[in-house]
Amino acid sequence: MEITFLGTGTSQGVPVIGCTCAVCRSVDYRDKRLRVSVHLQVQGKSIIIDSGPDFRQQALRERIDHLDALVFTHEHKDHTGGLDDIRAYNFRQQQDMPLYAEPRVLEQLKREYAYIFAEHKYPGIPQVQMHPILSETDRFWVEGIEFQPIRALHYKLPVLGFRVGNFTYLTDANYLSPEALEQMRGSEVIVLNALRHEKHISHFNLQEAIAILEDLAPGRAYLTHISHQLGRHRETEAELSDFIRLAYDGLRVKM
Template sequence: MEITFLGTGTSQGVPVIGCTCAVCRSVDYRDKRLRVSVHLQVQGKSIIIDSGPDFRQQALRERVEHLDALVFTHEHKDHTGGLDDIRAYNFRQQQDMPIHAELRVLEQLKREYSYIFAEHKYPGIPQVEIHPILSDTDSFWVQGVEFQPIRALHYKLPVLGFRVGNFTYVTDANHLTPEALERMRGSEVIVLNALRHEKHISHFTLQEAVAILEDLAPNRAYLTHISHQLGRHHEVEAELPPFIRLAYDGLRVKL
């Protein structure tokens, strides 16, 4: 399996429009963060988790020339705002794009992208094939690849993380049940969100994320969904345990 971090930033991205803080003015490419998304190449399949507003730019940058499926963690715009750009894959691959999401998320997509789901479709619009995720405990299959759902809370909103083999990905969360943590345990690589140092209503802080990862003790761990309030990449990473690193846009990890 190869994992590529397409984006590692929070909903505003980094730099933030109009901000002149040290992180937003940084010339370190690792401090330039598009909205959060990850690309999995596994068992010969190309699968992306979340297509945010920067999806087109990310796919071009990483040369994602083929896409077998999209999987959504939840319905917020910074995770779904790029759905329209699957049109290029529809045309190139001459097939509908499978999308996997919970029923609530699919209903939100139908509202926001009503033209995709209209009875009488305009020529050239995205073509999708819907696959509802019906359980937060039972595995589901994406193009023959097993996904185990990991239930988390994003404030009061239920969201999903996913375990694929020995890789676990959880973003936009501030609470994991003991059952969810046990599903993550034993993973070789875990990705977890860490927004900033200060307490936040809907995201783990750096300290909270580190504590969870120290308990789960994967071989490697990466932090994502990072805001400009966390600090400059090289300064924050220098204070982390050796097995925990800050993810950055374009980072590739192999299992």
């Protein structure tokens, strides 16, 4: 399996519009963070988790010329705002794009992208197949690849993380139940959100994320959904345990 971090930033990205802090003015490419998304290449399949507003730019940067499916963690716009750009894959592959998400999320997509689901469709709009994730505990298959959903809370909003083999990906969360933690345990690689140093209402902060990862003790861990308030990449990463790294846009991890 190869994991590519398409984006590792928050809903505003980094730099933030109008901000002149040291992180937003940094010339380190690792401090330039598009909205959070990850690309999995596994068993010959190309799967993306979340397609935010930067989806087109990310797909072009990483030269993703084929896409088998999109999987969504939840319905917030920084995770779904690039859905229209799957049209390129529709045209190239001559087939509908499978979308996997909880029913609530699929209904939100139908509202936000009503033209995709209209009875009389405009020529050239995205073509999709909707696949509801009906259980937060039962495994499901994305184009033949087994996914284990992991329930988390993003303040009061239920969101999903996913375990694929020995890889676990979870973003936009500030609570994990003991059962969810056990589902993650034993992973070789875990990706977890860490927004900033200060406590936040809907995201793990750095200290909370570190505590979870030290308990789960994966071989490698990467932090994502990082805001400019976490500090510059080079300085923050230097303070972390050896097995925990900050993810950055374009980082590739092989398992």
